[in-house]
Amino acid sequence: MLWLWGLTVHINFKLLVSGVLLSLSQQAFAQVNIFACEPEYAALAEELAPEARIYSATTAMQDPHLVQARPSLIAKMRQADLVICAGAELEIGWLPMLQMKAANAQVRSTDKGLFFAAEHVDTLDKMANVDRSMGDVHSLGNPHLHFSPERMLLIAKALTKKLVQLDIEQTEAYQQRLQSFSKRWQAASSKWHEMASQLKGMKVIAYHSSFRYLFDFVGIEQVADLEPKPGLPPTSTHLASLLKRAKQDDISAIVVASYQDLRGANWLAEKSSLPVIVLPLSVGGNEQSNDLFSLYDNVLDLLIQEYNAQKLLTL
Amino acid sequence: MKNMKFSPTRLSAKVSAALAMSALIPVLAQAQTPTLSNPTVSAILDGYYQSENRLMAERTEGFGLGETELAFSASIDDMFYGKLTTVFETHDGESEVNIEEAFIQTMALPNGFTVRAGRFLSDIGYLNNQHLHSDSFTSRPSAYRAFLGGHYFDDGLRVSYIAPTDLYWTMGAEVFSGDSLRAADEHGERKFDRTGVYTAFTKFGGDIGVESSWQLGFSYLRNENGLLTPEEHDEHGEGDHEDEHAEDEHGHSHSASYTGKNTYVADFVFKWAPNGNYKYQHLTLSAEYFRVSDFMVPELHDEHEEEDHHDEDEHAEGNSKDYHQAWYVSGVYQFSPNWSAGLRYGELDSQLQHEEHFDAQELKETELSIAWHNSHFSTVRLEFSHQSNVGFDNDLSDNAITLQYVMALGAHGAHQF
Missing domain, CATH: 3.40.50.1980 (Nitrogenase molybdenum iron protein domain)
Structure with a gap:
């Protein structure tokens, strides 16, 4: 019980002394801490915010549908300022558990530090009626978005907006990074379209x-x-x-x-x-x-x- | 059975203070648009056939329904999350509807704090906060059946904290009414503490490379009502005692069979998957150790010690200890997305009060389970269990076979590690 009392004192202290200041200071001075659900979004973050601390929850050798809500991921999400995931229910089997356990309000809502790529583009294969007998299908469409050059560019733009929202002082740097990325991406895209032909x-x-x-x-x-x-x-x-x-x-x-x-x-x-x-x-x-x-x-x-x-x- | 009587006034002043704090925080928190609530409804169907009765087990001989549950959960607003889990159970032709979970949880406290209030699963040990339908065996290890009534859920309050470190480190404390963990009181005359159970727990965890993950936990549970009830010798005949105990063993009850003032738990889990890819193969090893002590009332304790000395020369049977303990180790391997197999071994070492002295009891259980998964949502399991015991009053067979299905309907929530 003594221990519990210690907890309340701790909350009290934080409330009285810091209050609003705390939430401001955390964002202004610290390096942005990014948690990516999949490696493609860690790579995109690397392009747009290379000075951030970036962690990818999964590797390309892992099925992104079936991920354990393991302790290391909870610990990483606890510290994250921004969580980037594919969305469209790809991570439905593990992301909610991580959010619940990480107790990090910053990354619970897309108004703040949560970013779902699928919310910023049109997904393919949306379904009006989804039934379990159809297997693991997502009503919000196919979430494996990252091989669409056009969509990735839209996602990069939306992600830059999110980075600016979270780290407003670095606005210019983020805009420059996006510009550079867009240029290189568009050049590469025309090459890829040629290859694709x-x-x-x-x-x-x-x-x-x-x-x-x-x-x-x-x-x-x-x-x-x-x-x-x-x-x-x-x-x-x-x-x-x-x-x-x-x-x-x-x-x-x-x-x-x-x-x-x-x-x-x-x-x-x-x-x-x-x-x-x-x-x-x-x-x-x-x-x-x-x-x-x-x-x-x-x-x-x-x-x-x-x-x-x-x-x-x-x- | 439990009744819903979570009332803050019953809680100690310190905890009420914490509760009041949590009510204040939303006022101070930055205003934000409430997220749309998205209620999740899920049902679990669990049915089985078991060839024999097992000690302290929920499942009985023959056909039956296991924990058939219906759960609703949703974010209530930007601050609170709520969940209601009702469980339908049938025992000896009687149906029961119980509330296993009915809690609210804060979602937006700063600095890694979370408060949960209402009825919920305690976070002690490894298995306790997991739902029964995610188990790899048809019943909980004997440690859980003996000391926690299968799984311990209760009305109370939890405060937990997670540290902002790369090594996963969480800790928390809970207070519960503790009704289901009360010591047996056959005459109903004992005055129990209405806030009877306090727990504290901490867990650590991390990864070893990409393929392996681990978690280590320590918990302590203080049970104000765990001490045995002093027996009135003249009123209490041998026959009564056996009857009462027999009900503990075979009858349906969520109450603990053995209680004590102090319970210590250590738990360890290790998971491995090739490349860290859980789709095809993975291995889960887990082990837990429980020690329940301080269950003897002082006068009994003295007599017990005397008897120990006295018995030393005579026979070993009276050589009981002043604590109960139990442990298990379990390994579960998923060979393919469709098949998994598990092996578990556990021992229970308990002391049975018998008039003025205690008799040592021992239960050893080995379980082998094979499960077929058509998808993540449907499992059919065949389990062979072997048990041998000393000191339990029963005519149960040594071997039991259980055939079980567990299936999930609707939006099924994410599982814990």
Whole structure:
């Protein structure tokens, strides 16, 4: 009980002495502390606020749907000034628990230090009626936004606004960073669109809808999914039906993300003699993908290499 | 059964002060737009078939329903979060509706403080604050069944704090009415403290590389009503005693079977997944140790000590200790998104009051469970359990098989570590 009394004294002290001052001072002098749910948003933060302390809760080798609300993440969120997540319910299985346990009011509301990328762009595949029998689908649309160059630029702009809101004194620096990023991104985007034109019409079987936006922007058609339903692992009956589909001979490759299990893909590849392409899900998904730019470069390179090899074979 | 009687006036003045503080803070906090409340409704369906009765267990022989719950939760406004969990239980043909959780929690106190009030699960130990449906075994370890009545929820108040450090460090204190942890009082004459339970806990945790995470916790529970009730020897026949105890063992009750003034708990959890990716394979190791002491009333204690000396030459049976203890270790491995298996071993070492002396009891349990998960929301589990005991009055078989399903409907909330 003595201990409890100590607590109340502590709150009292903070209230009386600091009150409003406290919340101001915390933001003005400290380095901005950023917690990113996924590595692509840590990478974006790195571009827009390189002097911030940035932590990514997940790696490109991890399924962002299934993350443990583990102690280290709670501790990091406790200290965060800004939390950047994909949103659209991607993190529904762990983010609310982290927020609850971290007791950090600053990052509970998007009015303050919480930023959901999906709120600033149009998502694909929104659904009016979502039912669990459909698997792990999100009514707010596909949350794996980061392979859409146009959307990432919009997100960068919105994120800069958020950074300015939280750290108003550095407004100019943030604006400059955004300007520089936009310039480089737009230049890279036109290069990527050019690369993408080589891939137009490519048909693939992929695992989950992880690359929905990539395929959308590049013009690749995902004709089938290794998952029988979103979130459910491949079953043998489903794989058998995919093999049947593969025999139509119009498919160029099986695409799997860096965190996904290869067993189903390898089985199908062996039976159908289709190549398997493992694409980095995000920054850090392979050696070449060190930032957003090299991630896009690498993903497009991998696809083009395989597609060209396939075309040579059929000639 | 519990009744809802959380009343601040019953709490000590110091805690009331803390409560008053929490009411003041919103006034001082910066004004902000209230977030739209987004009520989450979820239901858990749990049914089973068990081949035998088990000691102190909630599940009984035959077909039955486990904890079938309906929960509502939402942010009430920018300051408060609320949750209501009702549990439907059936025992011997009788249905009960109980409130397991009905609490409000602050969401916007500064500096890492959180206050929770109402009825909620105590944060002592590792498993206690987890909901039963997230367990990997069909029943709680004997430590929980013996000392906490399965899982300890109660009416009270919690203040917790989380430190702004990279090493996870949280600590907290709770006060509860403590009704379910009262010592047995068969004549109903004992005057119990209405605010009976105080707890303090701390937890540490972190990661080891990308693949491993751990958490270590220490808790203390002080139970003002934990001391045994002195027995009136002439009024109290042998038969009565056995009946009463038998009910403790087999009957349905959320009350603790063994109580004491001081309970100490240490818990450790370690989780591992290849690349830290929990989608396909992961391992969870956990262990907890409970020690419950100071349950003998002074006169009994003296007699007990005398008896110990006296018994030394005769036989070992009277060699009981002045504390209860229990521990378990458990390992659960998910092989694939669809399959997981767990192995748990636990021991309970308790002292049973028997007229003027205490008899040592020992219960050893081994459980092997295999679960099939069609998705994150549906589990079918088969469990084999083996128990051997000394000193328990029962004719229970040594082996039991339980077949259970646990399924979640609706928006199902995030799980704890």
